[in-house]
Amino acid sequence: MSMASFAASWRLLALMTLGALAATPAVAALSPAGAALLQAKCAGCHEARADGSLERIAEARRSPEGWEMTVGRMSLIHKVQLDDGTRRTLVKVLSDAYGLAPSEALPWRYLPERRPGGAEHFENQLVGDTCARCHSYARIALQRRSEADWLRLSNFHVGQYPSIEIQSNGRDRNWWEIASRQVPPLLAKLYPLDSPAWARWQAQTWVKPGGNWRVVGHRPGWGDYEGVATITETAADEYTMTMELRYADGRSEKASGRAILYTGYEWRASLRQGDQDVRQVFTLSEDGSHLQGRWYLRDVDTLGGDLAATRLAGTPAVLAVNPEYLKAGVAQQLEIHGTGLTGPVDLGQGVRVLRELRRSAETVVVEARPGANAAVGQRTVKVGETAAGDLLTVYRRIDSLRLEPDRGLARIGDNGGALATQPAQFEAVGYIGGKGGKTLQRIGVFPAQWSFANANANARTYRDASFAGRLEPSGLFVPAAAGPNPKRKFGTNNTGDLTVTAAVADGKRRIKAAAPLIVTVQRWVDPPLR
Ligand code: HEC
Ligand code: HEC
Structure with missing residues (x-):
């Protein structure tokens, strides 16, 4: 299954769930046991407000990882004594009462999911330039606060890290002016404490996944x-x-x-x-x-x-097709996976289903062949009345190739140290179109021959490609061991600035694509949200 189809189904879910339900005022749903726990562990410093909720705690909403970080900070900096079990219970109680609606967390899921590669998109450039220099933008966008609480967060940053104005390129602007005057009202508008989505989500009965x-x-x-x-x-x-x-x-x-x-x-x-x-x-x-x-x-x-x-017992569905593409004119075996699959397989005009090899309600295996002149592009896969439109592509030739991720980051490690090496896994993805302004259509992942080289003159001087690691046939870059290497110029460690290249055979043609790969040092401080 392609990443593209994951993203597409996410968008669909998001659209389906943007119902027209009326907004009701958000009333935090603390259970009596949860309220008692906060009273016991937090109320010593966080005063009760008129409605009984606690200052600061009821003035912001966060993801579970966000709460883990905040509660962790209460212990680390403010010496709140919590055993592991109590900390876990607190994170659960706080995430349920002061969490995010699914649609609020949706655009930023890559951060808790720890998705490798890719550059962040700043929903607001000023916030990004001011705030996303030491940590991700998504760490911010995964919180909701009142304007007063967004301002207190800026105050906290300067109080906790007094050098903030002059580090991480902070001198290029009047950082405190921007962070205290311009950023809080912007954030209160972008990521407000009260939202219709959260009010609706709190009012809804939460379905259980059993x-x-x-x-x-x-x-x-x-x-x-x-x-x-x-x-x-x-x-x-x-x-x-x-x-x-x-x-x-x-x-x-x-x-x-x-x-x-x-x-x-x-x-x-x-x-x-x-x-x-x-x-x-x-x-x-x-x-x-x-x-x-x-x-x-x-x-x-x-x-x-x-x-x-x-x-499994839900509405019948076609969920995945493997492989995710058929080459025009070539007979191929195709596995169709889903639930409640009954009825004949139909792959659209010009694609013949030659025979059925195996069938259950969850998987149907067929042999199929698109005619040499079959139309290229995405195909609707139908099993009886059940259909899916974005799981199978017919192609005649691979027009272009791209690597996923489009930039890689690997870390040296092991060698007796506390941290494991962090490899980078690449895949070669073929596309139809792209030339002459035509839109690209994803075909899928293709087996490739992998190689890498020094990315620039500096890397050549230090011979990075000879020291930074090795590439396996699956596109997995395995970084070298941590620590100074006496064999390298200046005895430096095994970091490197590389270019990774994949070559894919399409008939007699070979198509290539490249992506940068940085091999860097260990990440010693690794908070739940980076
Ligand atoms: C010993 C005093 C103390 C206790 C007990 C305490 N806190 Fe705090 N808390 C603080 C102080 C001081 C700040 C402001 C500085 C900061 O943000 O770290 C704060 C800030 C906060 C904030 C705002 C953080 C932000 O990101 O802006 C939250 C939320 C919070 N505390 C939650 C809790 C919870 C939940 C508990 C109970 C498990 C708790 N605190 C217990 C002292 C305490
Ligand atoms: C100089 C580096 C730096 C800059 C610039 C910076 N931050 Fe942070 N930020 C940190 C660090 C370090 C932490 C971790 C605090 C902790 O939990 O101990 C943090 C934590 C946070 C958190 C999580 C706090 C919590 O516990 O809930 C948020 C949200 C955040 N920053 C938002 C911002 C915003 C908004 C700005 C811009 C006004 C900003 N950051 C600018 C370093 C920075």
């Missing part, structure tokens, strides 16, 4: 996978999950672990998957019918995959 699920996904470097999952509620908003995954290349994995659901939709799980520990950062759709997001290896978050789950 049940049986059909799973499809893509793991860069490994390929597509599909399977089933079972989710069981063990205590309020606490779950166990088991999964069985089958990869397109024949590999399979079992997974099992535990999850917590925050704010009615923020799914955070820790599982043992195959022989690795993974974390899931998923979102439950507002109607409880879809669970979707990214998972990553606990110690190496650059590696992981996308996952989309649909209720």
Whole structure:
């Protein structure tokens, strides 16, 4: 399944959920037990306001990771004594009462999901220029505050980090003037404390994710996978999950672990998957019918995959097609994955279904061949009455190639140190069109031959390509060991400034694409939201 189709289905979910429900005033839903916990742990410093809610705490809303950071700071800086269990309960209580609506968190999911690569988009340039120099913009956009509280945040920054005005290029402007006068009203407008979306989400009954699920996904470097999952509620908003995954290349994995659901939709799980520990950062759709997001290896978050789950007993659906493309004139085996699949397979005009090889309600395998002159582009895949429009592309030739991610970041590590190396996984994605201003149409991921070289004169001087790491046939760049290297010029460490190139064969043609790759040092301070 392509990233593009994940993004498309997200947009669809977002559109579907922007209902026309009337706004009701936001009344924070603290349970009596939750209120008592805040009273016991926080009210010593945070005074009760007229309505009984606590100063500062009720004046902002955050993601679960945002609350984790704030509560962590209360312990770290203000010496609030909390054991691990109490801290976890606090994060849950606070995220449920003072969280974000699904639509508020939606554009910024890449941050908690720890999606590798890509540059951030600043929703507001002045806020970005003033505030997103030490940490991400998304850390800010994943909060909602009153204007007074946004101002207090600027005050906190200067109080806690007095050198803020002169570090991180802060001297290029009158930082404090901007941060205290211009930024708070802007942020209060962009990311306000009270919103119709949050009022509506609080008024809504939150659906629980327990049940049986059909799973499809893509793991860069490994390929597509599909399977089933079972989710069981063990205590309020606490779950166990088991999964069985089958990869397109024949590999399979079992997974099992535990999850917590925050704010009615923020799914955070820790599982043992195959022989690795993974974390899931998923979102439950507002109607409880879809669970979707990214998972990553606990110690190496650059590696992981996308996952989309649909209720097994829900409306029949075509969810994934593997491979995601057919070449015109070539007969190929095609796996169609979904739920409740019955009826004949139809791949549209000019694509013949030659024979059916295997069938169940969850998977239909056929052999298909687009005619040599079949129209190129996306195809609707139909199984009986069930159809999906963005899962299969017919192509005649790969017109251009791009790498995903379009810029890579890897980190040296290991070598007896505390931190593992952080590899970078690339994929080569083929496109139709692009020349002469024609829009690009994504075909899918193609097997490629990988190589890398020094990116510039400085890298050549230091011979970065000889020291910074190696590339595996799957497009995985594995960085070299941390620490000074006596074999390098000035005994420097194994960092590097590289260019990674993929070459894909399309018949007799070879198409190439390149992307920059920075191999840098370890990230010693790694907060929940970067
Ligand atoms: C020992 C005193 C003390 C206790 C107890 C305390 N806090 Fe705070 N809190 C502070 C101070 C001082 C600030 C302002 C400086 C800062 O933001 O760190 C603050 C700020 C905050 C803020 C605003 C942070 C921001 O990002 O602007 C929140 C939210 C908060 N506290 C939540 C809590 C919660 C939840 C608890 C209970 C678990 C708690 N505090 C317990 C002293 C305390
Ligand atoms: C000089 C570097 C720097 C700049 C510039 C900066 N920040 Fe921060 N910011 C930090 C650090 C460090 C923290 C972590 C504080 C902690 O939790 O201990 C932080 C934390 C935060 C948090 C999370 C706070 C919480 O606990 O809820 C938000 C939100 C935030 N910053 C917003 C902003 C905004 C808005 C601006 C611009 C007005 C800004 N930052 C500018 C360094 C910076």
